[in-house]
Amino acid sequence: MEISIERTDCISCGLCVGACPEVYRFADDGLAEVYHQPEGEAQERSARAAAGGCPVSIIYVEE
Numbered sequence: 714m715e716i717s718i719e720r721t722d723c724i725s726c727g728l729c730v731g732a733c734p735e736v737y738r739f740a741d742d743g744l745a746e747v748y749h750q751p752e753g754e755a756q757e758r759s760a761r762a763a764a765g766g767c768p769v770s771i772i773y774v775e776e
């Protein structure tokens with residue numbers, strides 16, 4: 714599984730960072746980034762939930 718974000722369209726809502734802080738964080742520019750790919754089922758599940766919940770649908774999950 715690999716997660717990526719189309720960062721330029723991020724509106725900094727914080728949903729992904731709140732849902733799965735092991736994978737997502739805010740970078741210095743205030744936009745979310747993937748700093749660590751999910752490890753294990755629990756992280757994969759919350760990383761996927763964040764992707765589904767992103768209000769601008771810019772988180773991509775490659776299985």
Ligand code: SF4
Pocket residue numbers: 718722723724725726727728729730745763766767768769770771772
């Ligand atoms: S959920 Fe989407 S819009 Fe919100 S901070 Fe994460 S990437 Fe940005």
